[in-house]
Amino acid sequence: MIQLCDTIYVTSENREQRLQHFYPSSITKDILQAYPFEKLSMITKLYFDYDEYSDNSEYIQHTRSEIKELLLQHSGHYKNGFVFTESIHPKKISFHIIFKKIYIIRDQFHPEDEQELFEKLVGKNRFKHIDPQVYGKKLWFRTPYGTTIDKPYCHIPVVPQGEILHLSDYMLTMPNDTQSKFYSTQLGRQMKAQLLHLWTFKTPIFQHKKLNDLY
Numbered sequence: 001m002i003q004l005c006d007t008i009y010v011t012s013e014n015r016e017q018r019l020q021h022f023y024p025s026s027i028t029k030d031i032l033q034a035y036p037f038e039k040l041s042m043i044t045k046l047y048f049d050y051d052e053y054s055d056n057s058e059y060i061q062h063t064r065s066e067i068k069e070l071l072l073q074h075s076g077h078y079k080n081g082f083v084f085t086e087s088i089h090p091k092k093i094s095f096h097i098i099f100k101k102i103y104i105i106r107d108q109f110h111p112e113d114e115q116e117l118f119e120k121l122v123g124k125n126r127f128k129h130i131d132p133q134v135y136g137k138k139l140w141f142r143t144p145y146g147t148t149i150d151k152p153y154c155h156i157p158v159v160p161q162g163e164i165l166h167l168s169d170y171m172l173t174m175p176n177d178t179q180s181k182f183y184s185t186q187l188g189r190q191m192k193a194q195l196l197h198l199w200t201f202k203t204p205i206f207q208h209k210k211l212n213d214l215y
Contacts, residue, residue, distance in 0.1 A: 002021070002023075002027065002038065002168070003022075004022060005018050006018055006037075007037070027167040028167065029145050032144055035143070036142055036148060036154075037140045037141070037146065038171055039139055040106055040138070040141055040173075041173060042105060042107065044106050044174060045099055045100065045102065045171075045174060046098075048095075048111070049096055050067070050093070050097065051094050051131050052093040054092075054093070063093050064086065067095060067126070068095075071158070074120075082100060084097045085170065087155045094155070097121070098172065106135055106136075109136075110135075111132050113185050142155065143170070157170055
């Protein structure tokens with residue numbers, strides 16, 4: 001079940017009372033507009049929040065179009081690997097990129113764990129614009145179409161030509177019926193640190209992934 005809330009600007013007790021549960025197949029644009037915050041569990045899909053600010057409108061338009069085109073090209077080459085949204089903010093280039101088959105332990109995740117993967121999509125010089133504040137103890141993530149008083153520009157799903165929009169793909173909650181699970185290299189980093197005292201490195205019980213394994 002996907003847990004959504006209409007606001008996070010209330011006490012934690014009040015938020016729990018306002019929390020609504022939805023089946024993935026029931027998610028619609030109207031629901032996401034009414035409940036713009038998704039509550040995150042300990043394990044989520046891998047996601048990146050790209051934020052780059054600029055006062056140069058030409059630069060924003062050019063860079064936004066360039067990143068969007070790169071992501072569309074990759075989504076075409078690797079069908080069903082990831083989905084993404086964009087925000088048409090006049091002072092900011094913003095994308096949410098969500099991988100459908102890679103999972104992370106959210107409160108222990110470092111963006112650097114998947115730096116190579118991100119750079120393969122949009123280039124090495126852009127990794128510095130990944131927001132690291134959306135991991136760790138943060139329990140909420142803004143949904144597509146969701147707006148707030150301080151964030152009036154919503155994120156819109158970008159769907160490749162010929163594809164069908166499935167809004168559940170844009171939720172970070174790990175589906176209960178997921179059969180093929182690839183865990184982030186985050187787990188390799190953590191387990192390697194724990195096993196440094198051993199003479200040989202044991203293969204983690206979790207599957208690691210390569211980019212081509214996802215599709």
